Amino acid sequence: MSAASDSAAAPETRPRMEESEFLSNRETLAVIGRALRYIEPFRGRFVVKLGLMIASLIPMLMLPWPVKIIIDNVILGRPVDDPVQAYPAFLVPVMRQLEGLSPEQVLMAVIGFQMSLFLLIGAFGTTGSEGETAEGYLASGYDTASRTENEANAGFSLTGGLLGLFDFRWTMRLTQALNHYYRTRLFDRVQTLPMTAFDDEKIGDAVYRVMYDTPTITNACYRILLTPFTAPLHITMTVLILGAVFGNQPILIFSALSFLPLALLATLPLASAMRRDSGRSRKAGSTATATAEEGMSNILAVQSLGGEDRQRDRYSKDSWSAFSRYRAVFRLGVYAFVIAAIPGIFIIGYAYLHAIDLVIAEEISVGDFGLLITYFIHLIVSAQSLGGLWFSLQGSAAGLHRVFFLMDMPGESDDPSRAELPRIQQGVEIEDVDFAYPDGTLALRGVNLSARVGQMIAFVGPAGAGKTTVAYLVPRFVTPTRGRVLVDGTDVSQVTLDSLRRQIAFVFQETVLFDATVEENIRLANPDATDAEVREAARQAGADEFIDKLPQGYATPLGRAGGKLSVGQKQRLSLARALVRNAPVLILDEPTSALDPETEQRFVDTLLEVSRDRLVVVIAHRLSTIRRADEILFIDKGEIRERGSHPALLARPEGAYRRFVEMQSGSG
Numbered sequence: 130m131s132a133a134s135d136s137a138a139a140p141e142t143r144p145r146m147e148e149s150e151f152l153s154n155r156e157t158l159a160v161i162g163r164a165l166r167y168i169e170p171f172r173g174r175f176v177v178k179l180g181l182m183i184a185s186l187i188p189m190l191m192l193p194w195p196v197k198i199i200i201d202n203v204i205l206g207r208p209v210d211d212p213v214q215a216y217p218a219f220l221v222p223v224m225r226q227l228e229g230l231s232p233e234q235v236l237m238a239v240i241g242f243q244m245s246l247f248l249l250i251g252a253f254g255t256t257g258s259e260g261e262t263a264e265g266y267l268a269s270g271y272d273t274a275s276r277t278e279n280e281a282n283a284g285f286s287l288t289g290g291l292l293g294l295f296d297f298r299w300t301m302r303l304t305q306a307l308n309h310y311y312r313t314r315l316f317d318r319v320q321t322l323p324m325t326a327f328d329d330e331k332i333g334d335a336v337y338r339v340m341y342d343t344p345t346i347t348n349a350c351y352r353i354l355l356t357p358f359t360a361p362l363h364i365t366m367t368v369l370i371l372g373a374v375f376g377n378q379p380i381l382i383f384s385a386l387s388f389l390p391l392a393l394l395a396t397l398p399l400a401s402a403m404r405r406d407s408g409r410s411r412k413a414g415s416t417a418t419a420t421a422e423e424g425m426s427n428i429l430a431v432q433s434l435g436g437e438d439r440q441r442d443r444y445s446k447d448s449w450s451a452f453s454r455y456r457a458v459f460r461l462g463v464y465a466f467v468i469a470a471i472p473g474i475f476i477i478g479y480a481y482l483h484a485i486d487l488v489i490a491e492e493i494s495v496g497d498f499g500l501l502i503t504y505f506i507h508l509i510v511s512a513q514s515l516g517g518l519w520f521s522l523q524g525s526a527a528g529l530h531r532v533f534f535l536m537d538m539p540g541e542s543d544d545p546s547r548a549e550l551p552r553i554q555q556g557v558e559i560e561d562v563d564f565a566y567p568d569g570t571l572a573l574r575g576v577n578l579s580a581r582v583g584q585m586i587a588f589v590g591p592a593g594a595g596k597t598t599v600a601y602l603v604p605r606f607v608t609p610t611r612g613r614v615l616v617d618g619t620d621v622s623q624v625t626l627d628s629l630r631r632q633i634a635f636v637f638q639e640t641v642l643f644d645a646t647v648e649e650n651i652r653l654a655n656p657d658a659t660d661a662e663v664r665e666a667a668r669q670a671g672a673d674e675f676i677d678k679l680p681q682g683y684a685t686p687l688g689r690a691g692g693k694l695s696v697g698q699k700q701r702l703s704l705a706r707a708l709v710r711n712a713p714v715l716i717l718d719e720p721t722s723a724l725d726p727e728t729e730q731r732f733v734d735t736l737l738e739v740s741r742d743r744l745v746v747v748i749a750h751r752l753s754t755i756r757r758a759d760e761i762l763f764i765d766k767g768e769i770r771e772r773g774s775h776p777a778l779l780a781r782p783e784g785a786y787r788r789f790v791e792m793q794s795g796s797g
Contacts, residue, residue: 151405157526164346164529165353167311174303175354181296182359185287188250190366193503194220195239197496203232207494217370250288281308281344304347312343315532321540323606333419338535342411345528352521360515367507374500375493381501384480385508388473392516395469400520403461408527410454417447458524465520480505543626550624553632553713555617556581556744557603562612564598572598573767582713585740587758588748589789595767596748600716604633634707638719640699647676648683650702654710666709669735671728672701697725704732708739715739716746721754729753752793761786
């Protein structure tokens with residue numbers, strides 16, 4: 130939403146989207162800790178998710194045993210009750226049931242067990258690779274936008290089958306609920322920012338933060354809450370099994386556990402670079418989004434001025450920059466993998482050769498070899514996920530930082546302890562007000578004004594004189610640097626924003642319409658308005674004559690930003706929306722700039738009519754709009770130079786207003 134062209138008013142503290150690209154480790158921890166507070170409404174559901182993951186570990190640890198039994202006890206014919214063979218505690222009751230059975234009977238029992246395991250977790254075999262884990266994502270792609278949108282809708286489970294299906298559905302619903310909660314909180318925060326917050330910024334950047342930076346909370350919360358519990362538990366359970374079965378083979382256990390410090394040492398030096406490059410990638414992506422949003426919003430201007438090539442080149446540059454920035458993030462992941470893979474290959478190779486030597490020396494069986502290697506891989510996977518946890522969080526930290534930066538922008542607070550403003554009965558007074566921009570530039574100086582309900586007041590003056598800034602003082606869009614604004618004798622800073630603004634209807638110079646029907650656009654200002662009130666407001670604004678000619682009348686969809694209407698028709702709808710609000714104060718910024726003379730005259734008559742029981746403030750340049758106002762204030766360089774009626778001001782031979790009128794007449 131843009132301020133009027135003649136005065137880009139700024140709030141007392143103008144927020145800007147300029148944050149550091151580099152986060153320290155302490156700042157990263159603070160960002161992640163802050164994100165974790167958002168799971169408070171879902172803590173019970175996260176506990177269930179953790180329980181499901183833990184429950185998935187037990188059947189996964191059982192996966193390699195059926196294959197070992199088939200190899201050793203069916204194919205090679207070793208007795209099930211061989212005293213040399215040790216079993217983990219959870220498998221002892223099962224193995225006792227197989228004692229005394231023939232190889233064929235053992236085979237059938239194992240097949241039955243495998244089918245049950247497959248039904249439960251959707252996998253069988255030594256590693257479970259013969260089945261699938263449960264995963265679900267939406268749009269595919271490797272760019273930041275696609276990946277983060279995936280994170281906002283992801284469901285996953287360590288297993289498949291019935292357990293995995295339940296876990297998957299539970300996780301997807303939890304993921305979406307968490308992201309919906311986080312995303313809507315940010316959107317709600319954006320709505321509370323001052324209306325001038327984005328005057329110097331790009332809306333596309335805010336859109337990117339809302340849509341593509343918020344899903345990073347999923348990755349952060351799942352990793353922080355689940356990995357430190359499940360990975361150590363998985364490692365502990367696996368080591369206990371290996372200790373029970375191969376207690377005299379610690380080499381393999383320690384070889385696998387060496388991947389924990391290996392993953393940490395390989396990724397730790399790259400963590401800050403990953404955080405930095407991820408932030409730059411997101412910033413480049415938001416720039417491309419902003420450029421696309423600007424180009425599409427202003428497509429008529431681009432086409433009319435022949436700027437298609439320049440706009441295309443601009444977007445092409447920003448789009449390619451976004452892809453290039455992401456490649457830098459991807460390269461860091463490759464570097465970390467290579468750094469860990471080189472020593473990892475030697476460790477794995479050593480472990481495999483050691484296991485083969487044990488088979489040759491008949492210290493373990495062929496079935497034991499598969500068992501040993503499977504658990505060895507289990508240990509590696511858990512050790513890597515735990516050791517690389519800090520590195521994997523860096524991309525999420527960059528996104529979370531961008532979200533929290535937007536959340537922390539100074540907004541308009543409405544202190545509930547402030548009084549509710551009763552319906553305005555008298556009017557508005559501005560007492561000796563100065564207003565300065567954050568850089569110290571004075572925009573208003575010594576402004577004094579008294580406007581009463583029942584009057585029509587007009588602000589005129591050259592562009593940039595401060596007319597809109599004066600009008601912004603009334604609804605507290607801006608706060609005086611000095612002086613005060615009174616409504617019915619009450620300082621507006623002492624009443625709630627809601628009670629103040631619901632009594633003021635503001636029509637901006639830049640018409641804002643929504644992709645909704647005509648009636649819905651008018652009713653936006655007053656959802657409780659009756660059909661008769663909607664139509665009366667349209668009649669007063671001179672909009673009824675073209676609304677009745679639309680294909681579906683008041684039920685006609687307008688398209689994006691009212692694209693199906695002319696500029697004048699849009700302006701009349703905006704006026705109707707302000708009138709249906711039935712507010713005691715009506716402020717209009719260039720309300721007739723796009724109206725034809727006949728419609729303008731009818732509208733001025735309407736303003737005079739509604740000003741009988743309202744205060745109407747009009748900011749305008751056209752004399753036909755302001756000449757009938759009760760009082761005209763000529764504003765220049767932030768000061769009220771002259772005030773009075775049209776005839777009285779014209780009677781001043783050297784008056785600024787008279788020169789203003791003569792210049793208009795001369796140009797006309």
